[in-house]
Amino acid sequence: MNTHGKLNYVELAATDIEATKAFFSKAFGWSFTDYGADYTAFAGEGLDGGFYRAPLCAKAENGSALLVFYSATLEETRNEVVRAGGIILKEIYDFPGGRRFHFAEPSGNEFAVWSEPA
Template sequence: MPAHEKINYVEFPSNDLPATKAFFEAAFGWTFTDYGPEYTAFSDEGLDGGFFKADLCSTTSNGGALIVFFSQRLEETQTKVEAAGGKIIRPIFSFPGGRRFQFTEPSGNEFAVWSDLP
């Protein structure tokens, strides 16, 4: 049973569901369940969620929340993101507590990956 009054699910827009799915499958090994032609869901990825067909995308510049992944091997994860078609919009940089990079997936949604390892 989901925890009372805790974040349970997240949904993102996607202007190209097949490209978004292919990216997350290749970069992070996700699997999806389609619910019709305009919605696909993922689970067991730290937080369950889905992508819905939309013309917009979520970026920090337009006020979107930044979802941040964790990686034990930051450079390797960045390479996988690039190989899967992600665009690095902020290369690896240091911040108090670790390092991270930010990227967009094929539909333009912005994400980050961080590591506390050097």
């Protein structure tokens, strides 16, 4: 539902849109709608959004916003990310309030996944 003043959509660069789509489809079960060769959109994944073709990627160390998934089974999700072709940037670690890991998808964008404390 569109709500005034609330986050509604996110767009991320992707150097390889097809590889990025394949990764998120395999790791998280996402589906995509293509809008030409240079843009693909996803919906119903907590926050709708899309990927546009560009020679850039989002990394937290460069000041980019970090999008964080939730998982009830953190180790299982980590393994799915790796099986789908993701690269683990930070292994599972504790932080105040839970545990998490960071990964990059095939276009290099950084994401994190968190869960409650063990």
